[in-house]
Every structure is written in C-alpha cells, then in structure tokens.
Amino acid sequence: MNPTPPLFLTGLRCIICGATYEHGNIFTCPICGEQGVLDVQYNYESISPHLTSSTLCQRAQTHWRYRELLPVSPDIALPPLHIGWTPIYEVQRLAQAVGIKKLFLKDDGRNPTNSFKDRASSVGVMKALEFGFDTIACASTGNAASSLAGISAAVGLKSYIFVPQRAPEPKITQLLIFGATVLKVQGTYEQAFDLCKQACDKFGWYNRNSGTNPFLVEGKKTAGLEIAEQFGKDIPDWVVVSVGDGCTIGGIGKGLQEMRRLGFIERVPKLLGVQAEGAKPMLEAFKSGKDLIPSDTNTIADSIAVGTPRNWRRAIQQIKASHGDMIAVSDDEILDAMRLTARLGGVFGEPAGVAGVAGLKKAIAQGIVKPKESAVAVITGNGLKDIQSAKQAAGKAINVEPSLEALEKALR
Numbered sequence: 341m342n343p344t345p346p347l348f349l350t351g352l353r354c355i356i357c358g359a360t361y362e363h364g365n366i367f368t369c370p371i372c373g374e375q376g377v378l379d380v381q382y383n384y385e386s387i388s389p390h391l392t393s394s395t396l397c398q399r400a401q402t403h404w405r406y407r408e409l410l411p412v413s414p415d416i417a418l419p420p421l422h423i424g425w426t427p428i429y430e431v432q433r434l435a436q437a438v439g440i441k442k443l444f445l446k447d448d449g450r451n452p453t454n455s456f457k458d459r460a461s462s463v464g465v466m467k468a469l470e471f472g473f474d475t476i477a478c479a480s481t482g483n484a485a486s487s488l489a490g491i492s493a494a495v496g497l498k499s500y501i502f503v504p505q506r507a508p509e510p511k512i513t514q515l516l517i518f519g520a521t522v523l524k525v526q527g528t529y530e531q532a533f534d535l536c537k538q539a540c541d542k543f544g545w546y547n548r549n550s551g552t553n554p555f556l557v558e559g560k561k562t563a564g565l566e567i568a569e570q571f572g573k574d575i576p577d578w579v580v581v582s583v584g585d586g587c588t589i590g591g592i593g594k595g596l597q598e599m600r601r602l603g604f605i606e607r608v609p610k611l612l613g614v615q616a617e618g619a620k621p622m623l624e625a626f627k628s629g630k631d632l633i634p635s636d637t638n639t640i641a642d643s644i645a646v647g648t649p650r651n652w653r654r655a656i657q658q659i660k661a662s663h664g665d666m667i668a669v670s671d672d673e674i675l676d677a678m679r680l681t682a683r684l685g686g687v688f689g690e691p692a693g694v695a696g697v698a699g700l701k702k703a704i705a706q707g708i709v710k711p712k713e714s715a716v717a718v719i720t721g722n723g724l725k726d727i728q729s730a731k732q733a734a735g736k737a738i739n740v741e742p743s744l745e746a747l748e749k750a751l752r
Contacts, residue, residue, distance in 0.1 A: 343413040343470050348387050352378040355653055365471045367552045377651055378554040380411050401425040403562035411555045412466045419494045421452040423462050424562050428570050431685035438701040442714035447687050449722030456720040457487040460550050463559035465491045468546035478548035479536035481529050481642045482511030483721050488548050489520035502532040508726045530648045550587040551650025557591040564595020568605045575605050578715035582695035583613040584644035586655030593658025611664035614699025616641045620668040622652045640671045640729045643692035665708050669698040678733040688723035
C-alpha cells in the first residue's frame with residue numbers, strides 16, 4: 341500500500357530557475373544540476389483554516405504541531421521521541437555583557453540527541469519510511485549523524501553514517517551507542533559527503549543529507565515556526581543563527597516567513613548569520629554578491645566547518661529577504677562565548693552552538709545590531725558534544741587536600 345502523500349504539499353520548486361516538479365523522491369533540479377536545490381511548496385490558503393492559534397493550543401508541544409506545514413504523510417506513525425518546542429530564556433546578564441537591551445536564548449540542545457539537527461532527521465526518517473526504504477545514510481561532522489542514528493533507532497531503520505576524520509569522539513560514541521554503522525572517512529567533510537552520495541546511489545539507501553535533500557530543510561524551519569509562535573507580537577528584532585551549509589538559517593527564515601503569511605506575526609525579524617573565521621565561504625559570497633567559492637576549513641566549531649556549502653543560495657536569499665546581515669568570528673571569540681553563555685545565561689553550548697552569541701556581540705560592537713534592539717540566539721547543540729573544546733573554555737579545577745587549612749590556603 342502506498343502511503344497518502346502530504347496533504348497540503350503542492351510540489352517542489354528550484355530556487356535557481358523556478359522550475360516546478362511533482363512531489364517525489366527527487367533532490368535537485370534536473371535543469372540546474374546539483375546547484376539547483378529544490379524548495380517544498382504548500383497551499384497556504386488551504387492550510388490557513390487548519391493552523392490557527394486556537395487549533396495549536398490543543399496540540400502536543402513538539403514540532404509535529406505544525407504538521408500542515410511539514411512534508412509528511414498522514415499514514416506514517418510519528419517517531420516517539422519529543423522533538424522541538426524547545427525553551428526560550430530571557431538572559432538579562434548575558435544581554436548586558438554583549439551590549440544589547442534584550443537577549444533570549446532558544447536552547448535546542450534540549451532535543452533528544454542534544455542538537456538542532458533532530459528537527460531535520462525526524463523528517464528525513466519519515467520520508468525514508470514513506471518512500472519505502474529500510475536503510476538511511478548521511479554525511480556529517482557530528483550532530484546530523486547522531487540525530488539520524490538516534491531517530492533511526494527509534495523507528496527501526498538501519499543507519500550508515502559517514503564522518504570526517506576530525507569529528508569529535510563524543511559524537512562518534514553517540515552514533516555507536518545508537519547502533520549506527522559508522523564510517524570514518526580519511527578526509528574532509530566534503531569528501532565524506534560525496535562518498536555518502538555515491539554509496540546511497542550504489543546500495544539503494546535513502547540520502548538524508550540536508551544540503552541537497554529538500555525535505556530536511558522543512559524540519560529545520562520548525563525552529564522558525566516556534567520562535568514566531570512563542571514570541572507572537574513581541575518577536576525580537578533579530579534572530580541569530582550559526583551557519584555551516586546554510587540549511588539551518590535558510591529553514592528558520594522560511595519558517596518565519598510562513599508564520600507571517602499565516603498571520604501569527606506581523607513582521608519577520610532580521611536574520612544574522614554567523615560563520616567561523618576558519619570556514620566562511622558563504623560570508624564571502626554574501627559580501628561580494630558573486631557565486632560561492634569553496635574554501636578550506638580550520639575551526640574548533642566542527643558543526644559549521646563546511647568549506648563547500650550545498651545550500652548557500654537559500655541561506656543568502658533568506659538573510660537578504662529579512663534585511664539581515666552576516667559576520668564571522670574567531671575561535672577565541674567562540675570560546676569566550678562558551679564561557680559567557682554558560683556563566684551568564686546558564687546554557688552550555690558546543691562551539692557551533694554558541695557561535696551566534698559570539699557573532700551577536702561582534703555585530704553590536706561593529707554597529708550592525710543596535711544596543712537598543714532585541715535578539716534571540718539559537719543554541720544549536722549541547723556543550724557535552726565537544727568536551728575538548730569545553731575544557732579549553734572552562735579552565736581547570738583546584739586540587740586541594742581534604743582539610744579546612746588546605747582549603748583556605750587554596751582559596752587564597
């Protein structure tokens with residue numbers, strides 16, 4: 341029996357040439373090739389009566405509450421894990437430290453595998469089941485991999501994960517505990533990505549890679565849907581997001597645009613995209629207005645260490661549509677943000693997870709963001725994902741003998 345197609349999905353549209361295609365297991369535009377990333381289209385007029393403040397009040401507080409805006413078949417059982425609807429905290433002391441009137445943190449490290457990527461992987465797993473696959477694969481620097489492994493385990497799919505040599509051990513351990521087959525590629529993320537695609541084509545696995553799979557971005561946009569619903573008319577001036585392949589900020593931007601279209605918010609906040617100094621090809625394209633030129637990467641923020649972003653056009657389109665901006669931060673600035681976010685905001689983020697906070701502080705200093713404005717920074721991953729970087733940021737414990745005299749001496 342073929343599952344019922346997603347109820348409100350009308351097709352797929354190329355973000356370069358605008359060509360449209362019917363819903364199906366298609367990734368990129370045949371006319372434009374791999375650069376022609378597709379965007380999922382919906383019938384918003386039909387969705388509007390079903391998705392209202394009153395209907396949402398009656399739904400579970402997970403990202404599946406926005407089912408009309410997600411490309412999932414109504415016939416496939418949802419994963420049992422609690423994904424999305426992550427908390428937002430106002431952090432006044434951190435706001436003062438970075439120099440802004442109001443600052444909020446959206447803590448996506450609270451998802452089942454402790455990262456934002458659970459949003460995308462949950463939709464990827466649903467599409468694999470809908471299209472009849474029993475095996476799913478992805479390439480990842482860590483978080484997409486662990487999220488795919490965990491959610492695949494929850495629904496009974498086999499998973500194959502391709503990680504670059506530099507992937508942090510805690511993330512690889514998380515993959516293995518979920519039962520994934522982990523393939524540590526002796527090379528870069530880009531080489532792992534290409535090998536994963538070749539393996540999916542060869543062995544008939546479902547390809548979860550969000551850089552080219554149009555359905556994965558739809559999972560990521562749920563953070564934008566949530567931000568709009570959680571803030572309503574009090575939505576901040578800026579939404580700050582770390583940027584690797586472009587899918588996360590592109591998805592959040594789309595979610596915010598959809599919520600404005602459906603009447604949940606009156607305006608779309610400006611997007612601030614933050615890259616690492618050691619991996620900023622998208623920033624260069626944004627500033628130059630020219631096509632992206634791939635680059636080498638060298639940063640502790642492994643989750644955004646992407647030298648060849650596959651979805652850069654979507655990201656730049658959304659940033660420009662919001663009248664936003666981009667900025668890059670050094671590893672030292674990221675480590676400082678890890679300390680500040682934990683000590684003044686109570687949220688422990690991994691390097692890529694707090695890069696947005698570092699970028700916001702720098703953007704305020706440069707006058708891009710005004711001190712009188714407000715912002716919400718999306719913390720995309722928990723700090724325990726990369727314990728080595730956390731140790732660099734945290735400092736060392738004090739060794740003390742078990743006596744009060746020794747304690748007083750140590751404290752002096």
